[in-house]
Amino acid sequence: MTEMLKVVDLHACAGEKEILKGVNLTVNEGETCVLFGPNGSGKSTLMSTIMGYSSIQVTQGQILFKGQDITEMTVDQRAKLGIGMMMQRPPNIFGVKLGDLIRASSPNSEAVLSSAPEFKMQDFLDREVNVGFSGGEIKRSELLQLTAQKPEFILLDEPESGVDLENIDLIGRKVHDLLYDGNCPGRQRHVSSLVITHTGQIMDYIGADRGYVMRNGRIFCSGRPSDLLKEIRENGYGECDSCQQIISL
């Protein structure tokens, strides 16, 4: 299979503190990988580093996207190559209306805007991005923006967190649509994703292919996502401490 994303021995700091301590991870074309790990293990930092946010400084290692080294690229260069991210807690963008951002980020924005009711976002297009949005509204807004952007590789940071039961189905379906790009699930898909989840609820919608467990800034093991989730639910992450199967190059 073609490698879409390859992270090699990635070390990164937030300020003085090293958060990523040698991450190795691969996501193939069309593959959905799930990233498990306790709070503070570095999952969100890994996603921010892949997206290129300047709050994180890479000190060692490489990020390859479709074979191209993107480690030094700016955020927008990465976005233009086809990487998109759904943030867990995106910033408030005062003065910028959601509809205007969608218009600026998509050549096909009118179709996306007209689909806003499917995301229950039709009343939010004239509102400032994320300002005063509830947890569920933020997720739906992020998904509408990603639908406009149409990335080939999607980073989803806890897509189900803070979402009520009524909305979880909508969000699950829209994430599914993004990954399958409107195609029948029976066909080969080429959109890839890396998904952080604690509850595994989102896995009911997206058919995860592979799971990784992150501990203390490193990927400890990989396996079938449902098996990993079952183990974590039953025994927490204690088994990882005794296993110590760090994924290496």
Next chain:
Amino acid sequence: MPADNQSVKEALGKKGAYGADLDLDRYDEGTKAPEQIDDLQSSGYKDYLEKVGVVADEMNRSGTLMFIDNGMSHCHASQQEGLEMMSTQEALRKYDWVKDYMWKAMDPAKDKYTAKSYLEDADGYFIRVKSGYHVKDPVQTCMMIKTDKTIQNVHNIVIVEDNASLEMITGCSTSHHANDALHIGVSEIYVGDNSNLSFSMIHSWGKQTGVRPRTATVVGKNSNYTNNYVILNPVGSLQSFPSATLAEGATAMYNTMCIAHEGSDIDTGGLVYLNGVGSSAQILSRSISMGGHMCARGRLVGNAPGAKAHLECRSIIMKDGGSTNAVPELEAHVADVEMTHEAAVGKIAQDQIEYLMSRGLTEDEAVSMIVRGFLSGSINGLPPALQSELDAAIEAANLGD
């Protein structure tokens, strides 16, 4: 009316309370007999007019009045009943009572600029809406300085009588060869009871122009006054602190949108006296320093029970070398008032820029989008012509640098 001529004469040496002290003797007097223009659209001023929100074809306008230097060069009113437009001097000749509105809201001895206007019987525009009339389309005025090294010295009177309404767009500009000039504009505005006035002032001056508007508004019972002020292009030294005095149940809104370019010194804001029971006010300022000095002032004075007011000054510094001050002041003289303020200065947060970049916008595009939104947020329903001016000013400023 002023105490006596002597005190005003003495005020000729009185510095303004804020802003740099400009030397009036550096400038010649602007002509009181400028060219007369019938058709603004075919005149050489069309581009200047449209840059400050004045529509040259006068479509959807109830009237247009233009001053070049110190004389009126164009005055055209539609057949709008209840609306009168003429020069201030003409109004003084026509109506005895107009003199009662002269120097009633504004103290001529306030500073050297008002004193000069008073002592020289400055002309200006006179706009009146008679009681009971609601003027449908906006009235537009333009103050143009054409001659370099001169003073434009004008005195405007706006009267919206009881149960009436008016929207005014007033644009001020300099022609490209009148860069080093001085504008003194005294405006006394009277809003009667149960009336509405929206007064939008858009400035586009030269890089060395000195600007000293002096505006005072008296707002009657249960009336609403909105004052929008926009300056997006470079200016030399601009200082203005317009005030409003509110009667019972009256409201005032001051919305300011400024860009202080390198070399520009802007000091502006709003002052509201809440003198009437249950009066209310909001002062909102959004400004950006792009290497220039920006001072956003706001002052609310609560003098009557039930007064409610809020003041918000926000500034972004885009480039080193400039400075920005936010000076919010609240003053209360009775117990039953509710007045709040917030002020913030700083740069645009990097996480906001990168969030937009993660959607594929370049850094320049992301910063422009945030700045445009930040400034536009100060004024609801920005006219389309002004929106395109705002876009052009932001583009010209190379924000991503």
